[in-house]
Amino acid sequence: xxxxxxxxxxxxxxxxxxxxxxxxxxxxxxxxxxxxxxxxxxxxxxxxxxxxxxxxxxxxxxxxxxxxxxxxxxxxxxxxxxxxxxxxxxxxxxxxxxxxxxxxxxxxxxx
Amino acid sequence: xxxxxxxxxxxxxxxxxxxxxxxxxxxxxxxxxxxxxxxxxxxxxxxxxxxxxxxxxxxxxxxxxxxxxxxxxxxxxxxxxxxxxxxxxxxxxxxxxxxxxxxxxxxxxxxxx
Numbered sequence: 030x031x032x033x034x035x036x037x038x039x040x041x042x043x044x045x046x047x048x049x050x051x052x053x054x055x056x057x058x059x060x061x062x063x064x065x066x067x068x069x070x071x072x073x074x075x076x077x078x079x080x081x082x083x084x085x086x087x088x089x090x091x092x093x094x095x096x097x098x099x100x101x102x103x104x105x106x107x108x109x110x111x112x113x114x115x116x117x118x119x120x121x122x123x124x125x126x127x128x129x130x131x132x133x134x135x136x137x138x139x140x
Numbered sequence: 141x142x143x144x145x146x147x148x149x150x151x152x153x154x155x156x157x158x159x160x161x162x163x164x165x166x167x168x169x170x171x172x173x174x175x176x177x178x179x180x181x182x183x184x185x186x187x188x189x190x191x192x193x194x195x196x197x198x199x200x201x202x203x204x205x206x207x208x209x210x211x212x213x214x215x216x217x218x219x220x221x222x223x224x225x226x227x228x229x230x231x232x233x234x235x236x237x238x239x240x241x242x243x244x245x246x247x248x249x250x251x252x253x
Contacts, residue, residue: 037180061240063240070249071246071247072244072245072246072247074244075241075242075243078241117182127185127188127198128185130175130182130183131182132180132181132182133182
């Protein structure tokens with residue numbers, strides 16, 4: 030069973046700090062990795078995708094991928110209360126466009 | 141303008157009833173998916189379809205069926221609803237542009253009494 034693991038949290042950070050969210054995956058053949066943000070009761074919204082080892086930056090968000098260690102992380106700089114949500118890590122499995130989701134990490138940014 | 145729409149948004153039903161959840165998308169995506177979400181369990185794949193003639197079971201398909209009526213429409217049915225099917229259901233679509241990215245509908249909150 031291919032798995033994607035995340036710490037459920039909550040991860041609590043003060044406003045303005047860096048939030049670091051981590052995800053590990055079991056399928057060494059995985060090639061595509063995604064971070065989704067989900068507010069309570071709402072649908073997941075894509076934040077970042079990453080395909081190559083290293084860092085990918087988009088505004089305050091940076092995704093980091095290390096395929097050798099099978100982990101992917103998301104950094105949120107200058108965290109804001111509006112960043113408070115659950116962050117889902119997703120990994121593309123197999124030869125089809127099928128994603129395996131982690132259970133999500135709840136982030137709470139307090140003023 | 142939402143790419144993926146779901147109806148109904150909320151539904152309360154009784155054990156044993158047949159329920160259909162509908163999903164439509166407007167961007168010409170060829171791949172469509174149904175997920176359910178339960179607290180603490182993340183998103184679990186029920187069924188997925190890569191075109192009108194291609195339907196595949198996900199990890200939790202028992203008790204569910206689907207129909208891909210057209211490229212733009214993918215419906216999920218619960219033939220005889222049971223209380224442990226109470227959950228938040230999401231439809232997603234993918235395939236145009238970056239084919240790996242899935243775009244989610246707003247969700248249907250289903251309660252089975």
